[in-house]
Amino acid sequence: MLNDFIKKTLLLGIGSISLTKKKVEDIVDDLVKQGEVEAKDRMKVVDTIMQEGEQINKDNMRRIKDIIKNDVRDLGLVTREEFDEVKRRLEVLELVNLDLQDLRERIELLEDLAKSESK
Helix, strand or coil: CCCHHHHHHHHHHHHHCCCCHHHHHHHHHHHHHHCCCCHHHHHHHHHHHHHHHHHHHHHHHHHHHHHHHHHHHHHCCCCHHHHHHHHHHHHHHHHHHHHHHHHHHHHHHHHHHHHHHHC
8 A cells, every 4th residue: 555654744744734635636646656556545545644634633733722721721811611600600690789789679668668657
C-alpha cells in the first residue's frame, strides 16, 4: 500500500492544513504514477488519508480548545457556563426582590388599614 514515510508526510500535511478530497486524490494519483501506490488501492488510500486527516483535525481542535480554556482560567475570565449561572441566579434574585416589594406594599396597606380602623 503506502509506505510509512509517505503516509506520515501526507498526514502531517493534512494536519497542518485542511486538504480537500480532490487535492488528496491528486496526490494519491501522483503516487500511483510513481508506483508508490497500486491503482487498485487508490480509493482505499484516499479514504484512509481523509479519515486520518479528519481525526488529526478533531484532535487539534480539542487541543486548541483545551489551551483556550486554560488561558481563560489563567486570566481569571469567566466561562460562558459561569456567566449563564450568574445570570440565572440574578434573575431569581430579581424575582424574589419583586415578591418582597409586593409583600412590603401589602403590609403597608394593611398597616394603613389598621390605623384607619383604630381611629
